[in-house]
Amino acid sequence: MERLIFVLMRVVVTLKPGVQDPEGATITDSLQRIGFASVNRVTVGRHFDIEIPGRDEDRIRREVEKMCESLLVNPVLQDYHIERIQGPQPAG
């Protein structure tokens, strides 16, 4: 019996330069108030780790780009890049 092979890709999403980041501003302020006075700025981003079956990293990367354009990323406000985290390897 053949085991399924998976690749784990990470989409890292950040706010475009100049977009307001109220959560980051709040965290900057909180860190300064609890003693980390030297912190200049904190910005917040998120990532999606996506497990997809297959061995062909180029094909999978193109599929993940389509997911970003369709659902995961707002291109007006956000930038993104894609990293390979694991695989191809059997599902964990």
Add this chain to the structure above:
Amino acid sequence: MERLIFVLMRVVVTLKPGVQDPEGATITDSLQRIGFASVNRVTVGRHFDIEIPGRDEDRIRREVEKMCESLLVNPVLQDYHIERIQGPQPAG
């Protein structure tokens, strides 16, 4: 006049294995419904990009670890690691 030198560190926060991730489950489901039927699983994480003045990366890394323990990370539910993104260099 001396310009301030900064280091930009990224704290990448992920859920510990076994912790429920309802947002990731919703995104998995949404991707499958809009045509990405092969997606096996999506998990969601976040990151903090922290700009701190200084040149001594070891000292700055220890300070960022303290920020994680004090405010940024919930050690019951979350894992984290620290990456250097930029610097030391003059503030942008």
